[in-house]
Amino acid sequence: MFKWFSLLALLLVAIYIGQSNRQDLPDFNELIETASPAVVKIDSVQKITGAGMSQMNERDIPDIFREPHQGGGAGEAHATGSGFIISSDGYVLTNEHVVENAHEVVIKLIDRREFEAKVIGIDLRSDLALLKIDAQNLPKIEFADSDRVKVGDWALAIGSPFGLDYSVSAGIISAIGRSIPTKNGDNYVPFIQSDVAINPGNSGGPLLNLAGEVVGINSQIFTHSGGSIGLSFAVPSGVAVDVISQLKSKGRVDRGWLGVYVQEVDKSLARSSGLTKTQGALVAQVEAGSPAAVAGMQAGDIILYFDDEEIIESGDLPHVVGLLPPGSQTKAQLIRGKEKKTLDVIVGTLPDGLIP
Structure with missing residues (x-):
């Protein structure tokens, strides 16, 4: 009798622990439903000479840091990236390398509407670009205070890796203040590192906290193969807010x-x-x-x-x-x-x- 009672007690404890652990894990469903409408897919057409854009960028970037985007062949490159709407009147933020040298930029919303975008300004040193589409009453995502981000915080990315629209990946913040050079050798961004799966096509998409706010803009990955190995880097929201303000007011960023x-x-x-x-x-x-x-x-x-x-x-x-x-x-x-x-x-x- 005592044996069976002990086994029953252990079973009840195991069930309780299992339920407690499940309750401690975040539920991303509501966050995804709220944030996804403000995330966009970006297709750009770029004039190039010689090798494709992807190969040229890989030669420029030190060591094995890569910008997660896609490139085409000689003559014309079709780059696919991500971005997100930051104001209801049509301002969109993405990475500079997504629209680099582009003569055509098309933004696609989750409701399948498409808009041709105007590049308002770019900032090479932070790898950010501000775009504008002619639309009103759009869903938007708010920025979080990146100074409050802590190692171990949950993080979630929404984007179009390999062209797979509105894919979601989750993980945690791995480190903050990382010194990672951009393709031009600049080192002005204290990158947020996460283990969120980021792949080509995720560039420019949002890295979100559990409140659905943007803590970073996905920009670079550390990789041997070109795909995710759990080392991704995002431009902190604090840097992005300053860049956006300056691009809007004067079309350039002074540092x-x-x-x-x-x-x-x-x-x-x-x-x-x-x-x-x-x-x-x-x-x-x-x-x-x-x-x-x-x-x-x-x-x-x-x-x-x-x-x-x-x-x-x-x-x-x-x-x-x-x-x-x-x-x-x-x-x-x-x-x-x-x-x-x-x-x-x-x-x-x-x-x-x-x-x-």
Whole structure:
């Protein structure tokens, strides 16, 4: 009798645990139904010469980071990507590489309506493009505060991988503030990393939180084969909101400029500088006449804080500086030798092709 009672008790406990675990898992159904109408498929036709767009981009991108899009052959390329509506009057956000050099951009909605889109502006350094279609009363998706995103948060992507419209994939946020260079070698975006399955055609689509808000714009994947291996990277919503505002108001994006080349701080340098750990950005070179030079920065300085933001790795510095409005007055805290210094800095405007 006792044996059967024990077995029954164990069974009831197992059922309870199973039900509890199921209750802890998110239900994506309502989120998908609400957000999907604002997600769009983007087809663009691009004039190219020589090899197809996909192959050209793969040669340009360092190591094995790739932009998840599709390309065509020589002469003309048909690129497929994703995007999402950010305002009811027809503004759409996507990746720049989805509409790169396009002479025709068509946006397809979930209700099968199609619109020819106008490119309002592009920003190569964040790989974002703002489009506009002639329509009203459209469904839209709101942006979340990407500064509140935490590792381990649930995330969901909606897009058109390999042309399969409105496919959904889910996972978690794996890391934040990743320094991943774009195809042009720029490093101004503190990417959000997730294990959400992102594939060619997902480019420009939204990465959503459980509230159905956009925390990031899917942009790059880490891959050997061209398909997802669980390492995808999204432009944070905070970066996107700033880019959208500037593209709408002036058709371009101005970024903060300091004018230094930086390197990582190794263990030996950290020890000789009196640091207890490797941190900061080592100034290897200061551009003549730059804001850094005017502020008194020197080669060999180790920048520990900029604008009250801690600089853990050298790649953190362009993230912080680039997001500051030109003309901002701020402070840089650094180590010179073993002496701590605080310098007043007036941030400049980043010229094309120059260092942060």
